[in-house]
Amino acid sequence: MPLSLLTGSPMRFVASSLLVAVFATAAHAAPPLPALGVQAEHITVSGISSGGYMAVQFHVAHSAIVDGVGVIAGGPYECAAGSMWQALSNCMEPSDSKPVPDAATSAARVADDAAAGRIDPVAGLAADRVWLLTGGQDRTVARPVMDALDAFYRRWVAATQIAYVTVPDAGHAMLSLDDPQANACDTSEPPYINRCEGVDAAGQLLAHLLGPLQPKAATASGELVTFDQSPFTRAGGSAGMSDGGYAYIPIGCRAGGCKLHVAFHGCRQSADQIGDRFATRAGYNRWAEANRLVVLYPQTTPRYGWAWSGNWPRWVFNPKACWDWWGYESVDYATRNGPQVKAVKAMIDQLTRPAAPSQ
Numbered sequence: 306m307p308l309s310l311l312t313g314s315p316m317r318f319v320a321s322s323l324l325v326a327v328f329a330t331a332a333h334a335a336p337p338l339p340a341l342g343v344q345a346e347h348i349t350v351s352g353i354s355s356g357g358y359m360a361v362q363f364h365v366a367h368s369a370i371v372d373g374v375g376v377i378a379g380g381p382y383e384c385a386a387g388s389m390w391q392a393l394s395n396c397m398e399p400s401d402s403k404p405v406p407d408a409a410t411s412a413a414r415v416a417d418d419a420a421a422g423r424i425d426p427v428a429g430l431a432a433d434r435v436w437l438l439t440g441g442q443d444r445t446v447a448r449p450v451m452d453a454l455d456a457f458y459r460r461w462v463a464a465t466q467i468a469y470v471t472v473p474d475a476g477h478a479m480l481s482l483d484d485p486q487a488n489a490c491d492t493s494e495p496p497y498i499n500r501c502e503g504v505d506a507a508g509q510l511l512a513h514l515l516g517p518l519q520p521k522a523a524t525a526s527g528e529l530v531t532f533d534q535s536p537f538t539r540a541g542g543s544a545g546m547s548d549g550g551y552a553y554i555p556i557g558c559r560a561g562g563c564k565l566h567v568a569f570h571g572c573r574q575s576a577d578q579i580g581d582r583f584a585t586r587a588g589y590n591r592w593a594e595a596n597r598l599v600v601l602y603p604q605t606t607p608r609y610g611w612a613w614s615g616n617w618p619r620w621v622f623n624p625k626a627c628w629d630w631w632g633y634e635s636v637d638y639a640t641r642n643g644p645q646v647k648a649v650k651a652m653i654d655q656l657t658r659p660a661a662p663s664q
Contacts, residue, residue, distance in 0.1 A: 342561025440475030
């Protein structure tokens with residue numbers, strides 16, 4: 306399999322300056338993430354590709370607060386077992402010699418992490434809802450990987466709470482009706498947002514996770530805010546996330562009481578690569594507007610070199626801005642102690658704080 310999705314092609318050493326990595330700062334910092342008083346008991350997550358893997362990790366790590374997960378072209382928890390090579394083979398294009406981990410193997414990893422207190426108790430998964438989608442033309446994350454994710458969740462979640470959707474003509478992409486420049490249904494190319502006639506992935510997954518929805522709004526009339534991620538990434542120790550993230554705030558949600566959904570982009574879909582296109586065109590915001598749902602769009606960033614993390618610089622190899630689902634940031638990447646998991650949890654904590662009266 307080509308390494309282009311995770312590593313770029315051709316692979317080569319890129320000289321980087323430690324001084325630049327340590328001391329470079331944005332000319333103008335984005336405003337802080339507002340406190341919005343979202344409902345802490347109504348949090349759901351979803352993601353595409355590496356974002357799908359991240360959604361699974363976050364769900365399993367924080368199952369006590371997450372009610373449900375939607376995954377497009379992802380795979381089971383800790384599939385890569387800390388190995389980029391296993392991620393590229395077993396967890397994307399498995400074969401007889403490099404199979405995707407079976408449900409028992411994945412469940413054992415969950416049990417070990419739960420017993421050690423690295424993730425929430427698995428009992429938190431039982432009441433949750435799961436929505437999965439695989440494309441029949443997806444040559445990046447093969448169908449057996451998604452089948453393994455389905456089998457993984459069935460260890461704890463009743464079949465009636467799981468929806469597994471197959472779109473025969475779909476390639477490797479977010480399937481959206483809200484991007485007038487979306488790729489054809491069967492493609493697997495940047496920006497990895499495709500149009501498949503009649504398929505609204507965001508709407509379908511939100512309806513399954515949240516229950517019956519009001520019809521989506523004609524326009525997303527609320528605010529797409531850019532906020533400063535750096536306080537959260539520094540607190541989490543992440544060197545792989547961007548300085549800025551996005552949040553969609555529907556009209557009326559500044560006053561509190563709305564639900565929260567976290568949407569994780571895939572590789573090559575970060576703001577540094579496609580601007581706000583995922584945050585505006587992946588298909589979530591019009592549904593969010595009509596259903597009092599704040600959508601958080603945390604952002605990774607391409608890194609291939611030295612980066613500052615905590616008190617020390619370290620080497621980070623993630624040139625495609627993938628979420629960490631194989632351990633490029635930390636051996637704890639899939640747990641509550643994972644730098645990116647910690648950063649996103651801190652963002653959620655901020656959004657659940659009571660809304661300021663002036664907002």
